[in-house]
Amino acid sequence: MPRSCKCQHNPGYTMDGVFALYRNPYASEYTYVRQTGGEPLALHSYEELAGRSGFVFAPFRISAECPLLLISPDIVERRRVDTEVDFDVSLFHERDTAGERSRYGEVFARFHEKLGKGDFSKIVLSRCSEEESAEPLDCKKLFMRACVLYPRMFIALVSMPQCGTWLMATPEILLESHGSEWHTMSLAGTMAIDEGFDTDAQLAARKRNGDIREWSGKNIREQRYVSSYVKECLQRFTSVVNEFGPYSVRAGLVKHLRSDFYFNMQGGYIGKLIGSLHPTPAVCGMPKADTYGFICGNEAYERKYYSGFTGPLYFDGSTHLYVILRCMQIDGCKYRLYAGGGLLADSIECEEWLETEAKMETMRKCLAIRRM
Secondary structure, eight states, X not given: OOOOOOOOOSTXXXXXXXXXXXXXXXXXXXXXXXXXXXXXXXXXXXXXXXTOOEEEEEOSSOOSSSOEEEEOOSEEEEEEOOTTOOOOOEEEOOOOHHHHHHHHHHHHXXXXXXXXXXXXXXXXXXXXXXXXXXXXXXXXXXXXHHHHHOTTSEEEEEEETTTEEEEEEEOOEEEEEETTEEEEEEEEEEEEOOTTTOOHHHHHHHHXXXXXXXXXXXXXHHHHHHHHHHHHHHTTTOSOEEEEEEEEEEETTEEEEEEEEEEXXXXXXXXXXXXXXXXXXXXXXESHHHHHHHHHHHSSSOOTTTTSEEEEESBTTBEEEEEOOEEEEEETTEEEEEEEEEEOTTOOHHHHHHHHHHHHHHHHHHHTEEEO
């Protein structure tokens, strides 16, 4: 089992045991939650979240090895993000890029064959890549680096004996509440950022005008699949769903197409709604049940908590659950990075590989890698 994170920093700030640090998008403070007594609650279904509160850490697929975990903190502290954190480079061993590339190509062929036969309209293929440093890195410093690098994203560092230690920076909301109003989104399609074309002001202007002309038909179709699925799920729980979008949003070194959905719902339905939404086509595929089974049996590795979800549940009267996208699992000197992308029948293998490489750069920048 992965070791818990052992970081050296402020006296009295214990990083062992059951804890999470998280920072909401654009916030200048982060929240530290810690459970000092007992183990986090291990749940066996999303419906069991109804009526509970705490910090959630959920896998792509619930199993005995990867349970749905709920921290019930007795320590909750809000602290300022350290914007002066250093980015000193660290020595890392060379990675097996050729081996990773070959394995990805083999799995891509299996997935793409199903699309070509018309069995699936969309399926998400993901992979992992392992980095190894010469010395263990300070986990809290990695968290602070992510906060500085990615102000638009939800950042979290989570550590528990049952799951190990994970760092993530994610742009995708699974479900959040503000009073009686609930919000979710569909996020799909990926393009590299063009700094001359994708400033915040330019993106805001295109959002106001509904301008998505820079996106290919493949990306627009992929995002439409996700949006249709999300809206259908919501309509089972509420009669009125307000949809806005799609529009372009930045997420690290890439951008995505996003649509927002606002609705009212009784809180007692949250477990059932999560079970209906997760995993969305943004991390799974269409049709959901068939692609989910195919991924679990053919992706050639275990996703664990990548493409699951995490965040505070009914903390201070609100909920902020995010899909675990750009992330890595930390085990001593080893860092296991995860990323994926949606495949359609016209997807090209080399382009999809490069998309996963661009997404993994989100975590690699936090590591500040220099090869040995």
